Amino acid sequence: MDYKNHFDFMKNRNKFFIASIAILIIGLIVLVAMNLNYGVDFKAGTSLDINVGQAVTKEKVDQTFEGAGVKPAITTISGNNDHISARFDTILSEDELKKVSTAMTTAFGDKVSQEVNTVSPDIAKELGYKAMLAVAIASVAICIYVSIRFEWRFAVAAIIAILHDAFIVIAVFAIFRLEVNLPFLAAVLTTIGYSINDKIVIFDRVRENLRFSRIKSSEDLSNMLNASIWQTMARNINTVITVLIAAVCLFIFGSESIKLFALAKIVGLTSGAYSSVCIATPLWYLLKNKSLGSKTRAAAVKE
Template sequence: MDYRQHFDFMKHRNKFFAASASLLMIGIIVIALFSMNFGVDFKAGTGLDIGVGQTVTKEKAEEIFASIDLKPAIVSIGGNNDHISARYDAILTEEQIKKINTTMAATFGAQVSQEVNTVSPDIAVELGLKAIYAVAISCVFICIYVSLRFEWRFAVAAIIAILHDALVVIAMFAIFRFEVNLPFLAAVLTTIGYSINDKIVIFDRVRENLRFSKVKTSDDLSNLLNNSIWQTMARNIYTVLTVLLAAGCLFIFGSESIKLFALAKIIGLASGAYSSICIASPLWYLLKNKSLSSKTRANVVKE
């Protein structure tokens, strides 16, 4: 079936590149000016997750902390409005933590529970470096895998698109000042793993179509790539929607501790579906088209 009557992705590739570049540039500017909103996992300090067993407002929680001169940098309410999350940029002493627990118990009763997460400056730096190493190593192995299974052009296009997906998640969290913590890192890594799946599906169809097509010009290559995208479109949409539904349910119905993880997954999944079609495929087209042009010039010289 000829899919040329559908939307021509290759024709509009520069618009896709410009849109992605604009978003990433905004993210870079925000990071340069304001940095990321690092959570206690990547920033030295103490995080408290306090279950009070009854409905509580943010104003009430802030009032309690202020009454004991231990006002945190960030206060949020989670769960069924019965959990208080507090983040301190400084490391609290055992006496201060005990004072908070005693005050909460006096206010809400004996059902109060408290979870403490303290990260020292050295551990914060170590976690940050390990996060960078994890992303870099995963990208290297994906590049090797794609190179062995396909060819280097597919690998280059896939890696650039995967990095695009990771950077989109980072940019969105920077722009909207969402907290960056270990669940966020897990979401970025799973986004990288999932993103390559969409790209492999399209690239596999491209490789298959190349076997039975005579590609001599840029138009031939563009038509082949557009056809391959549309032939795999239904499968990609169904797959993405299924996973997005699961991530959406986690975001809506999940606990406060996994909401940002689910949000990062939603952004990453959407970006992965977009980049597979609008970034990775056009990049491969540009690389392959360059080799076609080289072969054409070589044939002209021989003649």
């Protein structure tokens, strides 16, 4: 099939690069100025999950906490409006926890049950360190795998693209001040996994096409890459849509505790599908084209 009349991804690569760089710069500025909105998992504090056994309003819940003498940083009501999630930026003492329990029981009856999760400053720092370590190890392992299976140019392009995807998710959460917690970290790591899968599919087709193509110029290389992208487009779209449907359903129908995980997945999957075609492949094109130019100059010198 002739793919010359299809959209030329290589020709428009600079537009994709500029769009991605713009988003990343905005996210970086927000990160430097305001940092991420860390949840209780990554900073010291207390979280309370309270089941009151009846439908409640946020106004009534806020009044109850005020009566107990404490004020949560974030309060959400989920389920059948009978489940309260409260996040505190400080570690509540045993006396404060008893006051909250007493106030809830007084306001909503004896069916109230309360679960307490507390993160100390040391644990918060350790979790933050291990989160960065997990992303770094995953990235290095992927780089080694792609280098062994393909070549170093594929590995460089893939690692830049998956780090782009991870940072896009981080940038979105930073810009919109969404809470960053352990489920968010899980979403970033799974985003890296799905992202590299998309790239491997395209790179595998590129490697196959290289065997049967006579690449003598930049135009030949560009045409081969565009053909490879369009040959795998249907498979990539079907794969991404399948997972996106599950992530969207989790976001719409899931509980409050899983909504941000689902949102991070949606952003990551979308970014991964985009970067596979518009970032990773053009990056490989630039690296390979440079090598192609070097070989052409070397041949000219010999002649």
